[in-house]
Structure formats: C-alpha cells, structure tokens
Amino acid sequence: MIDGLILTFQFFTRIPINKEVDFNEKNIRYSLFFYPFVGAILGCIASLVYFLFSKLNIEIAAIATVITLIILTGGIHLDGLTDTFDGFLSNRDKDRTLEIMKDSRVGSFGVLSMIMLILTKFVVISNYGVGLPLALVLSLVNSRLNAAGVISTKKVARKGGLGDLFHSSNSRKLVLLATIIYIGILISINFKFIIPLSITYIFSQLFCCWSYKKIDGMTGDTYGAIIEIGEVVSLLSFWGLMQWI
Numbered sequence: 001m002i003d004g005l006i007l008t009f010q011f012f013t014r015i016p017i018n019k020e021v022d023f024n025e026k027n028i029r030y031s032l033f034f035y036p037f038v039g040a041i042l043g044c045i046a047s048l049v050y051f052l053f054s055k056l057n058i059e060i061a062a063i064a065t066v067i068t069l070i071i072l073t074g075g076i077h078l079d080g081l082t083d084t085f086d087g088f089l090s091n092r093d094k095d096r097t098l099e100i101m102k103d104s105r106v107g108s109f110g111v112l113s114m115i116m117l118i119l120t121k122f123v124v125i126s127n128y129g130v131g132l133p134l135a136l137v138l139s140l141v142n143s144r145l146n147a148a149g150v151i152s153t154k155k156v157a158r159k160g161g162l163g164d165l166f167h168s169s170n171s172r173k174l175v176l177l178a179t180i181i182y183i184g185i186l187i188s189i190n191f192k193f194i195i196p197l198s199i200t201y202i203f204s205q206l207f208c209c210w211s212y213k214k215i216d217g218m219t220g221d222t223y224g225a226i227i228e229i230g231e232v233v234s235l236l237s238f239w240g241l242m243q244w245i
Contacts, residue, residue, distance in 0.1 A: 004030020008038045014074040015041075025169050032148045032166065033174035036182055039144035042072050043137030050125070050132060062126035065136070066118060080224020081117060082110030087221075088214050097214055098158055101221050117228055124235050135196075135238035138186075142197050143230030145182060146204040147223050148175045154208055157217030166220075192245060196237035203233045 003021045008031040010017055021027055049068045053061035070078065087101035089109040100107070125132060152171045156164045186193040204226050211222045 001030050001033075003027045005034045005037070007031045008034045012038060012076065013042065013072055015072065028166055028169040029171040029174060032151060032169065032171040033178050035148045036141045036145040036178055039140035040137055042069065043140040045072060046140075047133035047136050050136070059126050062122050065125055066121050069121075077224035077227045078114055078117070080221040081228045082106050082114050083221040084211075084219075084225040085113035086110040088210070094157070094215050098219070101215075101219065102158075117232065120232050121235075124232065124239065128235075128239060131238070131242050135235060135242075138193060138196070139200075139231050139234035139238060141182065142200040142234040143227045145175075145179060145197075146200050146230055147227045148178065149201075150204055150208060150218060150226060151175075151223055155217045156219065157211070157215040158219050161220055163218060163220035163223060166223075167218075192241055193238075195241055195245070196234045199237040200230050200234045204230060 004027045006017050006019055007021045007023070007027045009015050010021065011023075011031065012035065046065050046068045050061045050065040053064045083101045083103075083106075086103075086107040086109050087097040090097060090100050090107075092100065125136070128135065148171070151163070151166050152169075152175045154167075156167045158164065183194065183197070186197065207222070207226055207229070208218065211218055215222075
C-alpha cells in the first residue's frame, strides 16, 4: 500500500519523493485508492498559499492558488483537458478524434478550454470568501474520487494507453472502499457536504456519456478533463451550498 501511495504522488504530482517504485498492476491498483488522499494534500497546500497571499490581496491570492495547483500537478490534467477538447470539438469520427487527442500539438479548442477553465477557477476562488480552504480541499478530493471511479468502471477507447493500464488494474473494490470511507468523513463534518460530491458525480457521468458518444470509451486525456472540470463543478456546488442551504 505504501508503494501505491508513493506511486500516486510520483505519477500525479510534482511533489518529490525519492524512492523507486515499480509501475506494476498492484501498485497502480493501490494508487487509485490513494488518489483522493493526494487530492486532499494538494488542496491543503493550495489553501495555505491562498491564506498567506490573502493578507495582501484576494485577487493575488486567487491567481497564486491556481498557479500553485498547476505547478503541483505539473499541468498533467490540463494537458488531458486540452487534448480532449481538441478532439471532441473537431467533430470527426472516432479514429480521427483519437488521433487528434494523441497529437502533442495543442489546437485552438484546447487553448480556449484551458483559458476558460483557469479564468473560471480564478473568478470562483477570488469571490469565494471565508469557506474557501475547506471547499477547495474537498473539491480536489471530489474530482479525483469520481475520476478514480470512472477509471475503474468505464471502458477504455484506446487499448494499450495509460488509461487502459490504470483501467486494467482491477481497482473497483479499493475505489469503492475509498468512497465509503470518504462519505463517512463527509457525514462526520457536515451531512450537507454530500451534495457537492453528488453533483460532481453526476457531472462525471454526463461527461462519460459525451465521451462514449465521441470515442466509444474513455482515455487518459478524458480522465484529466473530468478532474479539472470536476474541481470547478465541486467548488461551484460548495459555493451554492453555502449561499442557499
């Protein structure tokens, strides 16, 4: 399990952990179990940055928080977001869409999707208020827990890719266990926090439907898109929860 945790940090973040871990099926399986936990760690670091900079200016704190998240993840999920939108919005057939998504060059749709996402995060964070740190931490957990569920349960569109490797790790039971543990934690904090998790889950399922329609499955790029957009969906859900409920 420790190797799985280390692999999660090494693969999904740029947090340096100098220990060699085998990239095998067992470690990948446990890495998905710990993925929500890694999201919580990233959220805590980003929240600390927000807290420190908020003493100077809220807008500066917001952009510093967004930049921190990009640095901590190495932009790996943003890369998946841009590739996904380049492919999906090209309106080509499945094979050509997959080719576009695999292309290392970023097209106009990818650039626009990244700009819109970063701007949305900045606006949401800069207008959030006192409850941001907890909402940010839980939103990063929500998006990654839902992504882990998608990875472990949905079929892949491209065999042999990284998405296929994670999907084939047989991690469903561990992801279910992580979900049960996390729901228990949410209930102990505030039962209402189940609402943003549920809304993020609905979003991820709708996105899967779109992906099935476009490429008949999921890829590593679509997982990244689910994580990035899922963070925003969850943040907006927490904001609505705090405003109206």
